[in-house]
Amino acid sequence: MDNSIRLLALRLFARVASTGSFAEAARYFDLPASSVSRHIAGLERTLGQRLLYRHTRAVRLTDAGERYYQDIRRVLDSLDLATEQVTGGAKQPQGLLRINAPVAFGRRHIAPLLARFQDANPAVEVELALSDAFIDPVHEGADVVIRVGALDDSSLVARQLATQRFVACAAPEYLSRHGEPRHPEELKTHNCLVYKGTRGVQPWYFRNYDDAPAKRYPVKGNLHSNNAESLVEAALQGQGIVLFPTWLLFDALREEALVPILKNHEALGEATREGIHVIYPENRLRSSKVATFLEHLFARIGDPPYWDG
Structure with a gap:
């Protein structure tokens, strides 16, 4: 051979x-x-x-x-990077860019910004994989991995893309029929639509808007799902209350199809406030296609992120 x-x-x-x-x-x-x-x-x-x-x-x-x-x-990654730099990739991004993101976040916030990125960088081919399971970019050969929530200790480079802000909300129809809870303790009498993913049931935490520690409140309801968008749709139909990050709810909140509740408390999906991070092997930043995509990504998301603007 x-x-x-x-x-x-x-x-x-x-x-x-x-x-x-x-x-x-x-x-x-x-x-x-x-x-x-x-x-x-x-x-x-x-x-x-x-x-x-x-x-x-x-x-x-x-x-x-x-x-x-x-x-x-x-070895192949190093060869591709060397070829890219020698053939002008350092000035003109080119080649295959492999991105991995969570399903809902990727569909709502990554896929829509790729068209403009590729219009500006026509020599870049993008491979977008959507998965809620954590992947190791080194093992899977991804250039950029976007992950929501807590990060495990890692030798990989991680940059925070945005802080994750949670909101508990329901449709006006549900609140008119069942009343609006005034304290998180009252959630136990309401139909709460709960996300149940690879890590089990997502807990619902709340705290007063000060430095008080977050407290987990028990919730229950008649619908669990491993697909957050399905639960949001059920909430839009007036079935119950959901607690999700604003990046998932911002359209419904802006249109007032869902109404925030418990506004005198901070809602959390974990005991501490978590972020949305971009993860990549350190050597990927030497690739112009990765560096250019990250610049585009951070500029389009903004600070604060456009869904919280």
Whole structure:
């Protein structure tokens, strides 16, 4: 296997490893799926190791494949960065920009700003993946990861994009039928629509607008969901009360389709105020496409963020 063929095989393997799909790798590189399979099989023969388990509906890495993928992905990233800088990428952003964001936040606040970004940077191709599960950008090969809420300790670079502000609210129809709670203690007599995600049920915290510690209040209702937008829709229909960040509720609040309640208390989704962060490996900032996207992102979101403006 000569060097040019080996490099193609490495790129094909990395794509299959990251997507779990020969078909997606074939589409991305504009090759027949049989050619992708042949190149990777040749790579396995050269290495004397099986890298992938091939099943009818799925492809997954072997233990050797997982180790090999982690090593070669860093090498390929460094090669792409060097190529970008030598070919003028430092002045003209170009290449594939891989972004990962939570589903609702990405759909509402990341996807809408990509058109203007790509109009200004036509040589940049964007791959936007939306997932509520935390991903390690180094492991997954993402350039930029956006995460909402508390961050685990990490060697990755994290910049706060915005502070996250929560609001408890309900439709005027619900409040006219059931009355408006005047204190968080009264929520136990109301139908609260509660988010239940990968970390379990989201707690509802409130505190007075001072330095008092936040207190968790028990809530219950007839609808739980792992999709926040579904709960907001139920609230819009007058089904109950929701507690969510303003980046999710700002349209409904602006149109007064949902009305804030308990305005003499600060609502929180955690015991402490959390933020929205942009996470990336440190070396990604040397890439002009990443640096340019971050500049665009922070400028468009604003400070304070436009949904709190």
